[in-house]
Amino acid sequence: xxxxxxxxxxxxxxxxxxxxxxxxxxxxxxxxxxxxxxxxxxxxxxxxxxxxxxxxxxxxxxxxxxxxxxxxxxxxxxxxxxxxxxxxxxxxxxxxxxxxxxxxxxxxxxxxxxxxxxxxxxxxxxxxxxxxxxxxxxxxxxxxxxxxxxxxxxxxxxxxxxxxxxxxxxxxxxxxxxxxxxxxxxxxxxxxxxxxxxxxxxxxxxxxxxxxxxxxxxxxxxxxxxxxxxxxxxxxxxxxxxxxxxxxxxxxxxxxxxxxxxxxxxxxxxxxxxxxxxxxxxxxxxxxxxxxxxxxxxxxxxxxxxxxxxxxxxxxxxxxxxxxxxxxxxxxxxxxxxxxxxxxxxxxxxxxxxxxxxxxxxxxxxxxxxxxxxxxxxx
Numbered sequence: 001x002x003x004x005x006x007x008x009x010x011x012x013x014x015x016x017x018x019x020x021x022x023x024x025x026x027x028x029x030x031x032x033x034x035x036x037x038x039x040x041x042x043x044x045x046x047x048x049x050x051x052x053x054x055x056x057x058x059x060x061x062x063x064x065x066x067x068x069x070x071x072x073x074x075x076x077x078x079x080x081x082x083x084x085x086x087x088x089x090x091x092x093x094x095x096x097x098x099x100x101x102x103x104x105x106x107x108x109x110x111x112x113x114x115x116x117x118x119x120x121x122x123x124x125x126x127x128x129x130x131x132x133x134x135x136x137x138x139x140x141x142x143x144x145x146x147x148x149x150x151x152x153x154x155x156x157x158x159x160x161x162x163x164x165x166x167x168x169x170x171x172x173x174x175x176x177x178x179x180x181x182x183x184x185x186x187x188x189x190x191x192x193x194x195x196x197x198x199x200x201x202x203x204x205x206x207x208x209x210x211x212x213x214x215x216x217x218x219x220x221x222x223x224x225x226x227x228x229x230x231x232x233x234x235x236x237x238x239x240x241x242x243x244x245x246x247x248x249x250x251x252x253x254x255x256x257x258x259x260x261x262x263x264x265x266x267x268x269x270x271x272x273x274x275x276x277x278x279x280x281x282x283x284x285x286x287x288x289x290x291x292x293x294x295x296x297x298x299x300x301x302x303x304x305x306x307x308x309x310x311x312x313x314x315x316x317x318x319x320x321x322x323x324x325x326x327x328x329x330x331x332x333x334x335x336x337x338x339x340x341x342x343x344x345x346x347x348x349x350x351x352x353x354x355x356x357x358x359x360x361x362x363x364x365x366x367x368x369x370x371x372x373x374x375x376x377x378x379x
Contacts, residue, residue, distance in 0.1 A: 009073045012055060012065075016074060019050060020081035026346045029082050030203070037161040038197075038205025039085045047085060048116025056091040061099045062111050068241055068303030072296060075242040079249025082349060084203055086119060089157035092242050094120025096235035097166050101183055101223030109164065109185075121162035123153040123186075123209050124232055131362040133232055134178045138211060140169035147221065149184065149192075149214040159207030160197025162188050167211065171226050183228040184220045191215070202356040203349065233307075236361055237314045241303055243357050244296040244321040250354045251289045251325065254332040257347050258282065261336055278335060285331050292317075292324045312374045315367035322358030322367070329354045 005013065023046070032040040047053060055070050057063025071092065078087060095113055098106065098120065112118035129135030138151025149169050159165065165186045173180030186193065192214035197207040222228065262273030262282065272278060299317035302310055329351035333340040340347045358364060 005069065005073065009069060012052075012070075013073045013077060015050065016052065016077040017080070019046075020077060020083065024081045024083065026082065026349065029084060030349070033084045033199070033203035033205075038158070038199055038203075039161075044085045045116045047087075048114065053087070053091050053116060054114045056087065057095060057099065057110065057114060061107065062114055068238075068300035071238060071241050071303075072245040072300035075245040076249040076296075079246035079353075080253055082203070082250070082253075082346075082353060084205075086121075086158040086161070086205075088239060088242055089122070089159075090120045090162070092239050093122040093157065093235050094162070094164070094166050096238050097122060097183060097228075097231050098185070098222065100231040100234065101228060102185070105219070106185055106222060118164065119158065119162045120164050120166060121156050121159040121207075122232075122235065123156045123159060123165045123167045125154050125156070127152055127154045129154075131366045132176065133236060134176050134181070134229065136168055136170045136181050137175055138167070138169040140171050140182055140184065142171075143215065145218045147184065147216045147218075149186075149211045149216065151211050153209040153211075156207045156209050158205050159188075159209055160195050160205065164188065165193070165209065166222065167209075168228060168232060169211075173226075178229040180226045181228045181232070182225050183222040183231065184216055185222055186214065186216065186220060200356065202353040204353075204356075233311075237303060237310055240314050240318050240361050241296070241299050243360055244292070244299060244317045247321040247325050247354060247357050248289070248293050248296050250350050250357075251292060251328045253350050254328050254347060254354065255285060255289060257350075258285075258332045258335050272335075281331055281335065285328055288324045288327055292321050295320045308374050308378050312371055312378075315362070315371040315374070318362055319364045319367040319371065322364040325354040325358060 052074060054063040055065040055074055058066035090113060095110060098110060109118055113120055126135060126137055138149065140147050140149050149167060151169060165188055167184045167186050168181055169184065170180050171182050188195065192212045194210040195207050197205060200206055262278060263271050265272050295317035299313045302313035332347055333351055336347060339345050
């Protein structure tokens with residue numbers, strides 16, 4: 001397997017880095033995060049014009065990428081910029097499920113998603129489900145040719161700004177069964193859909209969604225009834241590749257800020273970076289970051305393999321990113337001292353996002369156990 005970036009991906013990486021450096025200072029990011037929607041529509045349109053959303057979709061779906069390494073390259077740079085625009089929610093999660101399950105008419109929406117005109121959000125996780133993707137209590141009952149949905153969805157990324165929600169609901173089986181889950185394309189303004197948006201601690205945006213007798217016509221069903229789970233799992237695998245790649249970018253910023261601080265902060269007349277204890281701690285941080293980078297690249301390269309191999313690579317990378325991300329964040333803050341906790345100084349914002357990535361789509365404990373399960377089943 002060749003882990004070297006193609007010329008196109010190298011160009012994409014450089015373009016994103018330059019654009020963020022020129023147009024996305026921390027102050028601009030914080031203003032966007034504190035807005036009603038939690039991101040900037042103007043910047044989202046500029047990202048779309050640059051083709052960054054299209055990089056997350058395959059050519060057959062109207063994009064020009066969509067592979068694991070495309071996700072890896074883009075999200076590593078988005079992490080360095082601490083970008084809050086809804087790449088993960090709209091393109092990776094919602095867009096992936098729609099691309100896998102949608103028919104030709106339904107997938108026509110993807111063109112507007114790539115153009116930045118339409119936003120998607122995946123409403124799958126539930127209040128009692130924790131990280132288990134099979135846990136779905138929300139019900140979908142047939143009503144003539146249509147459907148009636150009832151239930152609740154929790155922490156729906158960018159759900160309050162989405163034009164369409166992709167809602168999962170159970171049509172058969174028990175609450176924990178992988179079979180019997182369907183997906184529906186639901187306009188955000190549909191009667192009976194209640195959405196409460198809120199900011200998260202790391203500057204992102206999410207929503208709680210309640211479905212009260214939501215009536216849908218037959219064309220709202222995505223794919224075959226009861227068979228949506230594989231698409232949900234694949235979309236989540238792609239999201240985890242995005243998150244571990246973003247984490248690597250965040251770690252590198254924390255590393256660079258800490259190294260600069262160690263070079264310039266003086267005690268007893270010398271830079272504190274000359275103290276051997278801090279040198280040893282920084283060496284550990286540097287080594288661990290490279291391990292996280294290798295795991296992210298491995299996960300990206302195995303995204304299109306069969307399920308067991310894919311999920312083992314994903315869980316390994318996500319568990320490592322969670323453990324190492326916490327280490328990097330804690331060490332960076334401790335070596336900075338009190339300045340790291342001030343709002344004006346950027347490190348605290350990067351550290352918060354790094355810590356919270358561990359809690360999206362499975363934390364260290366969850367993915368360690370998941371890796372063990374898939375390894376046992378493969379033996």
